[in-house]
Amino acid sequence: MLRIHQLFFLNVLGLFVAALFVASLISYFTLKSMIINDSEERLIENINLLEPLLTSTNDFDRFVAQAAGKTFLRVTVIDENGNVMAESDADKTTMENHIGRVEVMHAMTEPYGTAIRYSKTVKTDFIYVAHKIVTPERTFYIRLAMSLEGVMKHFYVLWIQLVGGFGILVVIALLIAYNISKKARYDILQITRYLDEVSAKNYRAVLKPEYFREFLQISILLKNLVKKLHNRDKQKRKHTAKLRLINKQQNDILSAISHEFKNPIAAIMGYAETLHDDLNIDPKIREKFLDKILSNTQRVTLMLDRLALSVKLENNDLSIKPSSFNISDICHDSISILQAKYPARSITYHGTAKTVFADKTMIELIITNLIDNALKYSDEEVTVTLTDNTLSVSDKGIGIAQSELDKITSKFYRVQKNRWDNSMGLGLSIVSYILKLHDSELRIESILGIGSTFSFSLANLVEKKGPSKK
Numbered sequence: 001m002l003r004i005h006q007l008f009f010l011n012v013l014g015l016f017v018a019a020l021f022v023a024s025l026i027s028y029f030t031l032k033s034m035i036i037n038d039s040e041e042r043l044i045e046n047i048n049l050l051e052p053l054l055t056s057t058n059d060f061d062r063f064v065a066q067a068a069g070k071t072f073l074r075v076t077v078i079d080e081n082g083n084v085m086a087e088s089d090a091d092k093t094t095m096e097n098h099i100g101r102v103e104v105m106h107a108m109t110e111p112y113g114t115a116i117r118y119s120k121t122v123k124t125d126f127i128y129v130a131h132k133i134v135t136p137e138r139t140f141y142i143r144l145a146m147s148l149e150g151v152m153k154h155f156y157v158l159w160i161q162l163v164g165g166f167g168i169l170v171v172i173a174l175l176i177a178y179n180i181s182k183k184a185r186y187d188i189l190q191i192t193r194y195l196d197e198v199s200a201k202n203y204r205a206v207l208k209p210e211y212f213r214e215f216l217q218i219s220i221l222l223k224n225l226v227k228k229l230h231n232r233d234k235q236k237r238k239h240t241a242k243l244r245l246i247n248k249q250q251n252d253i254l255s256a257i258s259h260e261f262k263n264p265i266a267a268i269m270g271y272a273e274t275l276h277d278d279l280n281i282d283p284k285i286r287e288k289f290l291d292k293i294l295s296n297t298q299r300v301t302l303m304l305d306r307l308a309l310s311v312k313l314e315n316n317d318l319s320i321k322p323s324s325f326n327i328s329d330i331c332h333d334s335i336s337i338l339q340a341k342y343p344a345r346s347i348t349y350h351g352t353a354k355t356v357f358a359d360k361t362m363i364e365l366i367i368t369n370l371i372d373n374a375l376k377y378s379d380e381e382v383t384v385t386l387t388d389n390t391l392s393v394s395d396k397g398i399g400i401a402q403s404e405l406d407k408i409t410s411k412f413y414r415v416q417k418n419r420w421d422n423s424m425g426l427g428l429s430i431v432s433y434i435l436k437l438h439d440s441e442l443r444i445e446s447i448l449g450i451g452s453t454f455s456f457s458l459a460n461l462v463e464k465k466g467p468s469k470k
Contacts, residue, residue: 012177016170020163027162035158036127040114043129043144046071047112054142055135060086074126074145078104085140090121103130104141116148124149261303264296271296295341320359320437327363327391327458328353331384334368342375351386356461362434363461367391369431370454378451392455400446 050067054077057063064075068088077086082099084092098104106113107130115128125148130141271289275281281289328351335347356363367384370393374382378397385392432442439460446452 013174016173016177020166020170023166024163027159027166032159036116039127039146040129043073043127043146044112044131046073046144047129047131047142050075050142050144051131051133055133064088071144074147076143076145078130078141078143080139080141095121098141098143101128101130103128103143106130107132107141119145261300264299264303267296268293268300320362320434322358323360324355324357325360326353327356327461328386330360330364330367331386331391334364334371335384338368338371338375341372345375346381347371347375348381348383349386350383351391354386354388354458356458358438358461359434362437366431366434366456367393369428373428374452374454389459390455390457392453394451394453396451399448399450400444400452401448405444405446 050071053067054060054063060077064077064086065088067073067075075086075088076084076098078098079085082097082101082104084095084098086092087095102115102117103113106115111131113128113130116125117128118124119126126145127148128143128145130143132139132141271293275286275289331349331351335349339345339347371382371384374393374395374397378395380396383394385394428442435442435456440456440458443455443457444452445455
């Protein structure tokens, strides 16, 4: 069997080898991403420099030849129909229509379109960046490309140097660990000799002065203390875990409150200062600024209400005050409010009148939370559907992984792939809790990358005898 100092050294060796491996992997992907991003930024900078020159010339062939010679990049000019107007590295007459190229398609809607792919024309991999240029006479695209092979050569040189640096650090660390291991071996040898004496019933055996008191007391008291401390340690671990959880939740709430309140308060201050400093401001602008102040104030009020509701939820002190109302009207009101908040988004409603017996304020909060959540996690149309037994909100957003479906209704949990804002992560937790108070539950159907549907049953939202639930 291995001795402790040997295990220590081997564990340290394994740890540093594992650390080197992990660091190499991380540095590989990180450095690769950084270099590719840097190459794309370089292409964008060159496009910005070439754009004014390109818009002032009609001889595109001469332009791309000169640009390629100065920048050492592949330069292509493409008309709005995808036809190659000029090309620095190939015969433009033999080139295919480029309207379907990824970088060109992206440049139609984005400032710059990027892609990494194989070029059938030049027979090599390129990093492409395309940019749309609109002039009074025409619309066309300029595309710059950089050979991926050259970029990767630079990357491999840097990565090997970095790994070499890691290796030197590991060697130094192992030498230090070996020195520590030697010292530990000496100390362990002294302890072993002492324990041998104790096992031979020689309780008068002594250790070196620095160890005598500690080990003598341990040998006498250990058995008695272990029994007493066993139960205490269990209680202490439970109490400590509870305190850590409470502390984490408090820190999460404080952090979330700080971030979420920052934007509306800053907006209110900015508009208010403008109105205060400019007494002769245009009445229409004044009205617009006052509307902004009012909307942000309402947003802060909603945040405070949600926070107060979460505190009641935490204390299990949330009660419902049911009444009869048309849930279709609530859907229309929530959609109207959120449509004003997201004027560029489309919210579609399908449903007929449906009377339910529930807490109107809480049901409105549920519907608003679900629609708002769908709007924030998707860029396309959101659909609200009301049937006789179910209300559902569907989106075509990022979707939710199956591993996260059971977690998203937990407090402070947010889907990691999309941090759309700094909200407190309480929305779906509150929705789930309120639905339980109404003998219903939140159902979630989602496909990653396609979209999600959040729904709940209305079957139990009928008038019942007896006191309201709490």
